[in-house]
Structures are given as C-alpha cells and as structure tokens.
Amino acid sequence: MWHGRPAHGRMRKMRMPRSKEEINRMSAAVEQVHAPMSKQVTFTVWFCLLGLTCVEVFLAYEQLELRVMLVLLMTLSIVKASLIIAYFMHLRYERQSLAWTLMPALIFVVGMLFAIFPDSVRVLLMKPK
Amino acid sequence: MSSQAHELTAIAGESVWSGGASPYAVPSKKLGMWLFIVSDAITFSAILIAYSYVRVATQVWPRPFESASIINATVMTFVLLTSSVTMVLAVRAAKLGIRKRAAGWLFATLMGGVLFDILHLREWFWLFHQGVTLWSNPWGTPLFGATFLGLTGLHMTHVTMGVFYLAVVAIGTARGKFSSDDVEVSGLYWHFVDLVWMFIFPLVYLLSARIG
Numbered sequence: 001m002w003h004g005r006p007a008h009g010r011m012r013k014m015r016m017p018r019s020k021e022e023i024n025r026m027s028a029a030v031e032q033v034h035a036p037m038s039k040q041v042t043f044t045v046w047f048c049l050l051g052l053t054c055v056e057v058f059l060a061y062e063q064l065e066l067r068v069m070l071v072l073l074m075t076l077s078i079v080k081a082s083l084i085i086a087y088f089m090h091l092r093y094e095r096q097s098l099a100w101t102l103m104p105a106l107i108f109v110v111g112m113l114f115a116i117f118p119d120s121v122r123v124l125l126m127k128p129k
Numbered sequence: 130m131s132s133q134a135h136e137l138t139a140i141a142g143e144s145v146w147s148g149g150a151s152p153y154a155v156p157s158k159k160l161g162m163w164l165f166i167v168s169d170a171i172t173f174s175a176i177l178i179a180y181s182y183v184r185v186a187t188q189v190w191p192r193p194f195e196s197a198s199i200i201n202a203t204v205m206t207f208v209l210l211t212s213s214v215t216m217v218l219a220v221r222a223a224k225l226g227i228r229k230r231a232a233g234w235l236f237a238t239l240m241g242g243v244l245f246d247i248l249h250l251r252e253w254f255w256l257f258h259q260g261v262t263l264w265s266n267p268w269g270t271p272l273f274g275a276t277f278l279g280l281t282g283l284h285m286t287h288v289t290m291g292v293f294y295l296a297v298v299a300i301g302t303a304r305g306k307f308s309s310d311d312v313e314v315s316g317l318y319w320h321f322v323d324l325v326w327m328f329i330f331p332l333v334y335l336l337s338a339r340i341g
Contacts, residue, residue: 037217046214053206053330060199060335070181073331080327088213088320090313098153098163106167110174117178120186 037087045087052080162314166321169287173325176283177332180276184336191268192339193259198252202334205248206326212241213323220316223309228302231312235299238319242292249285253278277333284329287322294318 056076059069086092091099153160184190194202219234260267261274298315301307 037221039218039221042214042217046210049210050207053203053210056331056335057199057203060331060338061340063338063340066336069336073335074328077327077331081324084213084320084324084327088217088323089317095154098155098160101153102163102167106170109171110178113171113174113178117182117185120182123186124188 037090037093041087045083049080049083052076156310156314158314159310159317162317166317169321170325173283173328176280177328180280181332183272183276184332187270187272189269190337191266191270191273192337193256193261193266193268193273194334194338196340198255199334199338199340201248201252202330205245206330208241208245208248209323209326212238212245213320215241216316216319220309220313223302223312226309228305231309232299232303235295235302235312235315239292239295239299242288242295242319245288246285246292249281249288253281280329280333284322284325287325291319291322 056073059072064072091102155163215234215237219231219238222228222234223231256277261277263274263278265271266274294315298307298311302312
C-alpha cells in the first residue's frame with residue numbers, strides 16, 4: 001500500500017505509531033494469540049512418547065540384526081521427534097509459514113549429510129578377500 | 130495487493146512495503162530461538178551421522194551397556210520426557226498469567242534436568258571406572274570413547290546450560306521481569322534438548338546393548 005509522499009518531499013522510510021491504540025494493535029501482531037494447548041493433548045502426547053520409548057527398549061532386548069534395528073529405531077525416533085516438535089514445541093499451532101521456512105531447509109541439510117554415508121560399508125564389503 | 134498481504138497489513142497495523150508485516154506472526158525472539166534450534170539440530174545431526182558412519186564402518190564395535198545401563202538410560206529418557214511435560218505446564222501457566230505457578234513448573238523442569246545430569250554422570254563414572262578414556266577402552270576400537278563421550282558430552286552441556294537458563298527464567302518470571310513469551314522461548318530450547326536425546330538414546334545405548 002503506497003501512502004504517497006509526505007509534505008516535505010522525502011520518501012518516508014518508517015512511520016511512528018500515532019496513537020496508543022495503534023501501538024497496541026502493532027504489538028498484538030507479535031503476541032501469541034492462540035489459546036494454550038489443552039492438558040489432555042499434552043498428556044496424550046506424553047503417554048505416546050513413553051510408550052514408543054518402551055517399544056524401543058523392547059526391541060533392544062530382542063537383539064535383531066543391526067540394519068533392521070537401525071531402521072526400526074530411527075523410524076520410531078523420527079515419530080517421537082515429530083510429536084515433540086508438533087505438540088510440545090507447538091509448531092502445529094503456529095502459522096504454517098514458520099514450519100515451511102524451517103523444516104525443508106533442515107531436512108535438506110540433514111539429507112545432504114548422508115551423501116557420504118554409503119562409503120561407510122565400502123571398507124567392510126569391498127576389501128579384497 | 131493479495132488478500133494475504135492485506136491480512137498481514139491488518140495484523141501489523143503497518144504497510145507491508147514499509148516493513149510492517151509479521152510474516153510468521155511470532156515474536157522475533159521466538160523466531161530467533163527457532164533459527165538457533167535448526168542450526169543446533171544440524172550440528173547434532175552431523176555428529177550423530179559421523180558416529181553412525183564410524184559405527185557401521187567398524188567391524189567390531191564395543192557393546193558395554195548391560196541391562197543396568199539400559200535401565201538407567203531408560204529412566205533418564207523418562208525423566209527428560211516428564212520434564213518436557215512440566216515445561217509445557219509452565220508455559221501454560223505463564224500464558225494464563227499465573228506467574229508463581231509458572232515459576233514452580235519451571236523449577237520442576239530444571240530439577241528434571243539436574244536429575245538427568247546426575248544419572249548421566251553416574252553412567253560416565255561407571256565407564257571411567259571400566260577404563261574408558263577419549264583415546265582408549267578395554268573392549269576394542271578406541272573410537273568408542275571419543276564418539277560416546279563427545280556425543281553425550283555435548284548433549285549434557287546442553288542440558289546443563291538449559292538448567293541455568295531455566296533458573297534465570299524461573300526467577301525472572303517469579304519477579305515479574307519476564308513475559309510469558311520468554312517462558313515459551315526457553316521451553317522451545319528445553320524441548321529441543323529432549324528431542325536430541327530421542328536420537329542419542331537408541332543410537333548410542335540401544336544399539337550397543339549387551340543383553341542375554
């Protein structure tokens with residue numbers, strides 16, 4: 001929205017708030033307006049996290065093959081991390097632009113970190129017999 | 130102008146073109162904490178992936194964690210998860226304007242952090258007693274000590290810093306110096322520390338369990 005040129009002819013860079021009402025309106029923009037998350041949701045998420053932890057410990061006692069273990073445990077951990085981010089860290093209830101700014105970049109960088117990972121099995125699998 | 134831009138203008142009470150928009154509708158300190166968390170998450174990812182790389186590339190990796198250690202680490206996980214719940218309750222109380230209760234829950238949260246540290250140090254000293262150092266251990270590849278102590282040490286540093294951070298926020302909240310937003314921002318940090326442990330626990334402990 002273009003406000004036009006002020007009388008003194010220079011382009012205005014910033015406008016100071018005029019009234020107390022306006023200041024209140026501006027600060028309301030950055031105040032968190034949503035209602036607090038219900039206790040029921042909090043405790044449900046907590047029980048889910050505890051339950052998933054128990055499943056992980058149970059898997060450790062099952063002594064599965066390392067690669068199977070790794071896939072199962074990491075899947076469960078990603079589910080747990082998502083629950084923490086979405087509910088405890090409240091990202092689910094924020095404006096979507098915040099998640100879209102933060103998460104794709106994080107996922108991309110972590111994905112790139114895996115670029116050299118296949119090299120880890122090279123020494124074990126490809127060494128001359 | 131699009132309807133979204135109109136909405137932003139309406140929220141911020143200022144023209145989009147003069148920087149009045151608040152695209153995320155969060156206070157700047159909260160956005161700052163989120164950006165810190167993302168960068169810290171990348172740091173931990175790098176170390177965890179490096180650990181996993183070394184773990185997969187090493188033929189025989191030490192498995193020193195017997196049932197007692199696994200139970201200890203499980204209790205640590207429960208303590209940290211529960212402290213996250215008390216943190217949520219602290220934020221809730223702060224948002225409802227009940228300062229004393231918020232400070233109380235913050236204190237409960239930081240006590241969870243202290244308990245976590247105590248249990249973790251007990252584990253560390255048990256390993257030191259077995260002869261684990263950064264450079265050597267009685268079971269095999271010397272990389273075990275460096276990766277284990279490096280990973281868990283960085284996490285423990287985060288917990289310890291978090292305990293101090295929460296103490297400052299708890300005192301400030303009780304005295305009415307901090308707003309509910311400050312409590313929420315400290316909560317973001319604490320939940321992140323909890324989140325990182327959700328990866329360290331299975332990767333370091335459960336994959337190196339010696340059971341049966």
